[in-house]
Amino acid sequence: MARMAGRRLLAAVPLLAVVTFGVFALAAASPFDPAKAYAGTSGLSAGQDVLDRLRENLGADRPFVARWWDWLTAALTGDLGDSASLRQPVTQVIGERVGWSVLLGGVAFALAVTVGTALGVLAARRRGGLLDRTVTSLAYVLEAAPPFWLGLLAVWGFALKLDALPAGGLTDTGSDVVTAGQVASHLVLPAAVLAATQLPWFVLYVRQGVGDALTEDPVRGARARGLSERTVLLHHALRSGLLPVLTLLGSRVPELITGALLVETVFSWPGIASATVEAATKVDFPLLAALTVLATAAVLVGNLLSDLLYGLADPRVSHEEM
């Protein structure tokens, strides 16, 4: 197991280098002009000489390979460079924001997994029953609903109509101290919306997995031995039914990141998402590269984690063969 983790980590290093190279190449090929993007609205009144000067100061006229190499070698020494779009060092941008994104994503993910598994098991118990049909159709509806639309709906319902929860931000808008209680209450809506966007996958996978497991020989055997329905469901069916869900855990990470991007925007959540959008549209190479590394690392870790869990949950799987 440790050897597998080590192998994966070693493989991640060249992969990350290739991914950042790709990001630099794509950004260089994009029609966005870093100088104009940097100038923003004042660029619309800027003359050519000012734009040329900006381009030179930002190094935007240099070939992307050279910029990538400079970035990479500096990054290896711990210097991630300066973000042009946010006018601060990249480490500061990430340091200020990534924690809030991890909190939001983590809570939403945990919520989606637990609620999704519970609903999936309940639906699988009586396939075709009323509960199953309700849960399944709700899951399909949720799957089709865009996250930002769900977000607006939640703001309208819970913040406006019921006045039960704050509509956005990390703390009350008028307050400038960050307290755990404030953050917790402001976390509820965005986390619930983000969880809702992930929920259908878990519900449907668990329902399928557990439902299939319930018809398999070991479960039928257990029932025949007269074990209680509860024991059969939780100890036999759930264990083998959850296996596909474990692989799902890792593969949901990319979508969790894109979902968080939209949800953070709707709820003015001060996470990494708005910085990502900014970095992409403003061709902010250093920030974009650092964020890509982060996202790639999150996906790799997610996959590693789901493989590890799979191996632990299913004794037939050997980590050494992965």
Add this chain to the structure above:
Amino acid sequence: MTARSIRGVAATAMAGVLAAGAVACAAPGGGREGGAGDSLVVGLANEPETLSPLLGYGKDGNSKIFDGLLRRDAGMKLRPALAAELPKVTDDGRTYTYKLRQGVKFSDGEPFTARDVVFTYRTILDEKTNNAAKGELDAIDEVTAQGDDTVVFALKYPYAPFAERTVLPIAPEHAAKGQDVNTGSFNTAPIGTGPYVLTGWSKGEKLTFKANPGYWGGEPKVKKLTMAIIKDDDVRATRLRSGDLDGAVLPPNLVKGFKGDKDKVTLTARTTDFRGVTLPTAGKVTGDPAVRRALDLAVDRAAMVDKLLEGAGRAGYGPVPTDSEWFAEGTERPHDLEKAQRLLDDAGWRPAAGGVREKDGQRASFTLWFPAGDKLREEHALAFASDAKKAGIEVKVQSGTWEVIEPRMKDDAVLAGGGNPADPDFDLYNLLHSSLALDGFNNMAAYASPDVDKALEEGRRSGDKSARKAAYDKVQQGLADNPGYVFLTDVDHLYVVNDAWQDLTTQVEPHDHGLGAGPWWNVEDWQPAK
């Protein structure tokens, strides 16, 4: 890890979520009272990229954290701020001398001196400084301090509106020097002489300020100021309704929802925020003076104001709005479709197949771009195309990012926007002077008229107001005779605010409207309503 311990983890996570929910129920957030307190929370659509004046923050005044040498009052007249009085202009408009206010301190306690002014302007003009608006200070040749309390600007050429540029905020040399001006800590932790001190900036969420007790203009009554950044119009309206915000900028259709609300007032800020269509001089169709004049007459500006702006705006005939003191009376061009058609007939543009005119085998057809995602510009573009069609001119409306649009600006039309109310020179010169044709985003239509060029130069160099007025009348008449752009509307900016303060006003606002515009342009002077 076994299935049992997985369940354990899940249970712990669930407990955590429930605990968070319980806290939420115990302390429902957001429900603030609507009455006047000593705090104000406003919702804005745009966040500044930086808070450093050296990179362009607050260049048009009203920066809250900083003061300029001058500031503008509600009537847009220049008033002294960090300067003790308005500047003395000598040497035929080439030298501007500012006497500085005594006893002003930065919020960290250090005194403000002439050195700070010199440092600010020199740093902005420095080649290494990434300030995209530095072109606005092009006229400056040299800025020097004479003692602690006098600053002298020597200009390259006589520049009448120069004083308008000196509303630019002054940064303290002692705090901003010695770090990378483009990315240093001063960008996010500014220190100024202004009425408010930054207490927090959670990027993408909000900026918080507290009143500066040592402010030279007296400590503001509104002690705590929060600027919440909410990009989405609907979310901003929702949070205003839920009491989370005390005021916000909103589009006209959402303002309607607050009309019946007794606790809220709607303020309409007049602007010089124009929308217009560029008619590229190099275009085969748009370059023909007859087509330009016909289009200028064929558009129904009144209908656009009614339908697109829901009445919140005015018809526009040039960058100078009709209610400005600089507007040339008599240059209005009322909607006249018949005259437009007659002009086209006389110029040889004959009706042909599909209702589109032709002349010497050239179809009267061109492309009009608008920046993708800008709904107001899209609506203007479609309305323009539909009006042009009635005159027999086909306008193909397309959307794209500025990167797509810019290389095509030479031949294709663009739905442009802009406007700076401070001085007619700022918009007119950049939009119309032939030397700036297709220079960056200046003069996008490549407009070229020797008479207009001459009048623009007279207007900028002359220190005499009536001479300037005569020059700008000539420019506007030139634009009426040969419209290089079809100006459509000036867009009002609408704000909804809790009715808890006395005598709120707005200034005439520019195209951009960030922290400094809106009713809160002078929040430091607000008094609670009785």
